[in-house]
Amino acid sequence: MDTKIAVIGCGNLGLSIVEGLIKNNVGKNVIATRRNTDGIEHLGNSGVTVTTDNVFAIKNSKVILFALKPYRILSVIDELKPHFTSEHIIVSLATGISLDELKSHVGPTIKIFRAMPNVAASVGQSATCISKNSSDKVGLMEVEKTFQLIGETILINEELMESAVVLGACGTAFALRFIRAMVQAGVQIGFSSKTATQIANQTVKGAAEILIATGNHPEAEIDKVTTPKGITITGLNEMEHQGFSAALIRGMITAYNKIEDSK
Numbered sequence: 001m002d003t004k005i006a007v008i009g010c011g012n013l014g015l016s017i018v019e020g021l022i023k024n025n026v027g028k029n030v031i032a033t034r035r036n037t038d039g040i041e042h043l044g045n046s047g048v049t050v051t052t053d054n055v056f057a058i059k060n061s062k063v064i065l066f067a068l069k070p071y072r073i074l075s076v077i078d079e080l081k082p083h084f085t086s087e088h089i090i091v092s093l094a095t096g097i098s099l100d101e102l103k104s105h106v107g108p109t110i111k112i113f114r115a116m117p118n119v120a121a122s123v124g125q126s127a128t129c130i131s132k133n134s135s136d137k138v139g140l141m142e143v144e145k146t147f148q149l150i151g152e153t154i155l156i157n158e159e160l161m162e163s164a165v166v167l168g169a170c171g172t173a174f175a176l177r178f179i180r181a182m183v184q185a186g187v188q189i190g191f192s193s194k195t196a197t198q199i200a201n202q203t204v205k206g207a208a209e210i211l212i213a214t215g216n217h218p219e220a221e222i223d224k225v226t227t228p229k230g231i232t233i234t235g236l237n238e239m240e241h242q243g244f245s246a247a248l249i250r251g252m253i254t255a256y257n258k259i260e261d262s263k
């Protein structure tokens with residue numbers, strides 16, 4: 001892919017995206033910006049142009065990812081607006097800023113999308129939800145192509161963007177906490193932390209791979225490994241008695257309500 005990509009605000013998420021793009025050998029097509037570039041200068045070794053100059057980044061790229069904090073994105077867009085052209089494809093990664101609001105700042109002729117990737121972008125495994133408010137198929141294809149370099153893309157209606165934050169972006173932390181608990185249990189039943197982590201990581205990856213390969217519902221796969229009166233069902237039922245699924249669902253709904261409350 002030869003499209004030039006700018007990442008404006010290369011912090012946690014922006015850096016994960018750039019790292020994923022580098023792994024896909026397109027580092028030379030990327031311009032990464034932030035005001036203090038000390039923490040991202042090393043990206044230059046992989047062909048990325050690192051700069052504090054947002055205007056330079058915009059003038060020299062087509063797809064522009066705004067990875068800024070939500071409270072900052074609109075003022076930075078306002079500053080850069082005179083440099084946008086109808087060739088640009090602007091993508092906001094900010095939580096909670098609607099396409100209508102973004103559109104009122106970028107102007108009516110500029111293509112604008114929202115995307116919600118996650119930090120697994122750094123290893124090419126992001127689940128990136130994308131939403132649009134126009135019928136511009138070419139622009140959408142370009143956005144999808146960009147995010148497919150760092151994982152999978154899912155097109156969603158904008159009203160589900162906050163849900164995408166919880167399921168996809170926060171979901172990384174929820175899955176990591178699940179793995180941490182597995183490791184803690186693994187240590188209690190005899191493994192070193194290192195070995196328990198290796199086994200848990202690969203087991204969780206394998207479980208996800210089964211679902212991806214088969215498209216099956218998780219419970220259909222669980223049925224295959226639960227012998228009647230067996231060990232697995234005994235463990236699973238005890239987890240449910242202790243509120244495992246309820247805790248996860250309630251945690252996710254609380255996270256969702258937190259986004260809604262802060263609007």
Ligand SMILES: NC(=O)c1ccc[n+]([C@@H]2O[C@H](COP(=O)([O-])OP(=O)(O)OC[C@H]3O[C@@H](n4cnc5c(N)ncnc54)[C@H](OP(=O)(O)O)[C@@H]3O)[C@@H](O)[C@H]2O)c1
Binds near residue numbers: 072170
């Ligand atoms: N973390 C996630 O998993 C995740 C997932 C999906 C979406 N998001 C969204 O992604 C956005 C960024 O989150 P984050 O966690 O990556 O935040 P972050 O680490 O604070 O990154 C934002 C970066 O923007 C830079 N910045 C601030 N003003 C700038 C300007 N005028 N020009 C260029 N760069 C500027 C900051 O660096 P300097 O101070 O050096 O400029 C900072 O490193 C948020 O809107 C969040 O809602 C995050």
